[in-house]
Amino acid sequence: MRQIVAIFCTTVFLIAAVSGADRVSLGVARFTPADELIFPADTDRWIVLGANIGGDYSDAEFNPKNPGMIGVVQMEPNAYNYLLEQGEYADGTMLLLSFYQAQEKPQPELRGFVQGNLSAREIHVIDRARYRDKRGFYLFADGREPSAMLPAGNECVQCHNEHGDFDSTFTQFYPTIRHVVSQEPE
Ligand code: HEC
Secondary structure (H helix, E strand, O other): OHHHHHHHHHHHHHHHHHHHHOOOEOOOOOEOOOOOEOOOOOHHHOEEEEEEEOOOOOOOOOOOOOOOEEEEEEEOHHHHHHHHHHOOOOEOEEEEEEEEEEEEOOOOOOOOEEEEEEEEEEEEEEOOOOOOOOEEEEEEOOOOOOEOOOOOOOHHHHHHHHHOOEOOEOHHHOOOOHHHHOOOOO
């Protein structure tokens, strides 16, 4: 009998361990005691997923002479590796969108715009265990002060849920990974 109980207990333990392992948590995001997200120190090493021009949530019509901000999207490398291997986001995945002034090239013979000064940054953290909305959105100015999560149900979540192709992210605009998560043949 004792043996049977021992086997039963071991089985229950194993099932719990496996279902716990089901949801990988990267544990890379750091928070203050007040639950504010600390801006990660190594974002210069994050993987670039894509870039946009004039995507800075303005209601004005797009004007090619004054195109608005240049947005650059990056992903934390552990999260990126997990996505490539598993085809889904691990808990603790962080995505960064940085807005830069669009600066027209000063030499008229070199056409186009380049990234000027950094203007604002936004981080999207995906974590099913941590957030009611499964995700938290944080705004950072150009400084590095920790940032409080925008309240649950905010407009960021709404637009991302409605229009983002993959788990409320805009992978349809990210050439680095869209083939990884797309169901369609390339
Ligand atoms: C009206 C729709 C809309 C709203 C509202 C919105 N976003 Fe986004 N967001 C986008 C689009 C579109 C992209 C893709 C970037 C691009 O344009 O290349 C994006 C991308 C992002 C990314 C890059 C990672 C990802 O999830 O794809 C972050 C981070 C982000 N947004 C943060 C925010 C934050 C913070 C807010 C709220 C303050 C917000 N967004 C509100 C449309 C929206």
